[in-house]
Amino acid sequence: MEIVRENFQRELPYIKEAIEECEFIAIDAEFSGLHTEPNRRTQNTTLEEGYEDLRKSASKFLTIQIGISTFKFDPSNGSYLAKPFNVFVFPTTLTGYSPQGRCFLTEASSLDFLAKNRFDFNKWIYQGVHYMTKDEEEIYARERTKAVNNEMDNIDVDAANTMWLQDVIQRIGEWKNSKQALNFINIQTNSAYQRRLVYQEVRRYWPTELNARGQGGHINITKITEKELKIQQQQRQADLQRDIESCRGFREVIDILSACKKPIVGHNIVVDLAYILAQFVGPLPPTVEGYKKMIHKTFPTVMDTKYVSYTANALKGLAFDSSLGGLENMVGTINFMGCPRIIPHYRHQRYLSRDLAHEAGYDAYITGSIMIRMLALIAKHEAPVPTPLTKLEIQVKKNGKNEKRSYSSKDSKTSKTPKEITKPKKASPPSPSPVAAPAPAPVPAAPKKFSYADIVHRQRAPAATAAPVVVPAPAPPTPVVAAVEEEENEESESSESDYDYIQVSDFPVHEKPFSWQSPSVTTLQNVLHWGRSSHGCINLVSS
The missing domain is CATH 3.30.420.10 (Ribonuclease H-like superfamily/Ribonuclease H)
Structure with missing residues (x-):
């Protein structure tokens, strides 16, 4: 930039x-x-x-x-x-x-x-x-403060400008005492030295009644009240402080x-x-x-x-x-x-x-x-800085409830993947013991997206399609099978999986490559x- x-x-x-x-x-x-x-x-x-x-x-x-x-x-x-x-x-x-x-x-x-x-x-x-520099700032601040407070040192009047300055003072006095004159008077100056003399004489004779300002080749002098003078002084002090800070x-x-x-x-x-x-x-x-x-x-x-x-x-x-x-x-x-x-x-x-x-x-x-x-x-x-570990935090949504589980690459190479950790297998429902082993029935192909209920359904399919044999009446279904049937009904209404994996954060834990200490x-x-x-x-x- x-x-x-x-x-x-x-x-x-x-x-x-x-x-x-x-x-x-x-x-x-x-x-x-x-x-x-x-x-x-x-x-x-x-x-x-x-x-x-x-x-x-x-x-x-x-x-x-x-x-x-x-x-x-x-x-x-x-x-x-x-x-x-x-x-x-x-x-x-x-x-x-x-x-x-x-x-x-x-x-x-x-x-x-x-x-x-x-x-x-x-x-x-x-x-x-x-x-x-700091020293230059202090000198500049002193000079500007003296100028704002009209505390500048007086300078001597040379012979070449004595008559001119007396004429200026007389003109200003006549203008100030005239009731029909305008509220300002302009004094023409030809050099910085003459401008300094005008400021000096106005400050000497009319410090609280007149205000002098330089305006492109001349000095503009205006009448001022005590209230206006106080406001001007406050404004000048604010400008001075801002100027010193900006310098x-x-x-x-x-x-x-x-x-x-x-x-x-x-x-x-x-x-x-x-x-x-x-x-x-x-x-x-x-x-x-x-x-x-x-x-x-x-x-x-x-x-x-x-x-x-x-x-x-x-x-x-x-x-x-x-x-x-x-x-x-x-x-x-x-x-x-x-x-x-x-x-x-x-x-x-x-x-x-x-x-x-x-x-x-x-x-x-x-x-x-x-x-x-x-x-x-x-x-x-x-x-050497140790190799950073990769952390993975997974939010699991099961049956409307949110669970958070973490996975770290610190696990051994034979450890399970995050999905294997966060998707535990459920016990299959008990099946009746047949007298004679029936011929296995063909298992339907798994859909592209399936849930745990699909897995249970495929596991139950062989028993449902087997040849009829004389066996004792099967025991009533357990609560696990009932829960599975509820999940099957939910699955028919939505094609989404029962487990929603939401990746909350997946980032390497980077450490600074060196320390200044x-x-x-x-x-x-x-x-x-x-x-x-x-x-x-x-x-x-x-x-």
Whole structure:
């Protein structure tokens, strides 16, 4: 699902719902650049040197597209339901205001790479979702509150505008005291500085009698009563609160991800986290230890597919290429047969049949899918999950009464089928003992659909058609035979069987292929791959 400025507020509750109900979240990001200077990292580059280069880049370049994909296990079919979101982000407010006059760098090679992968730069600029960091939100809220409450600091009047401003004040005063004048007056202004002076003087001389509003090149000033002034102030406060809340923009999604405390998965995620934290949370700390603490505080559980691919024993020798595309090919081999499927939600069919590599939403979706299949294989090798049992619950209708009986594949191979279990045989009625064995009479063929009464009828047929012999009078029929005769009458009225089998539930008891709390998974958490350096990884929870 693509998220832009136009539908962000409408889809925000749905994004929040997807995050709250999922098991884990995969993320990916695209940037305006990666290196402020030529990349000189080697195997001898220290962790501190590499982090300093990353910190500089994350503070000067932008995250321009973010992919978020949620994954939820579906026990009905043993698969994972995915909801990928692809979000364009641009550093402005709803009104186009950029806090602190934000400037950013671009790298020609990065833009060329994005262009070759069909990145829509027009959509990024025109429809990118706005956002602010927490510090920027606080500054913006203070400035807007002062403006709404007419608490702006006074500015000095320069010599070029002194005479003009005196004339404006005189015109406003004459208009206000005239009883025949209209209820408003328009003051023409030529610059933002002149507009600021008009607001300032109206606030100084007539704070509770006049109201000034900017309207396309002029200031509209109207008379106002005390009651109207109070209503306007209340409306302005409501608008202010709504504006402050909306100015957070996409940062609200980052706050939700942080608050949910669920595992965050990424590929080579140490770079993505640096850019996301610097852009939506706050400036990165100057030291590696501070950076590790910032990550762990914001996202308590983080996993890196690249680190897992070359660390887990069950995956040794399977990945010949540790790139995202290489791991995608790896989890599609025969070694991963039996691992759970990943199915996109019906509202998220964008990546079902199209390869959109290097689009953030697609990469997040693929990253999460790779992690699921790798962890499933690890759990299969280290802690096999028992084969689920098939349960079948059958509702039996006998003589107008409902009975429920269960069948499980746990029964031995020689056990009876569900129908054999739920259709017990009834005792045949006693037949008189003949003196001489009569010749067997032909038994009529069984109908296509028959009941227990049909079976009894066929069993009684030989005795009824036998040759007459001298035998004692047969005993009166037992209650069982009477019950059988009643069933025969019922059968003649209806062709349906006496037993109605209603399948209430027929499903495999699927279990999750792995647990985030299992030792084989927890040992892979909070350790991130770290590029071309001698140390190889960064442990977020180590001292």
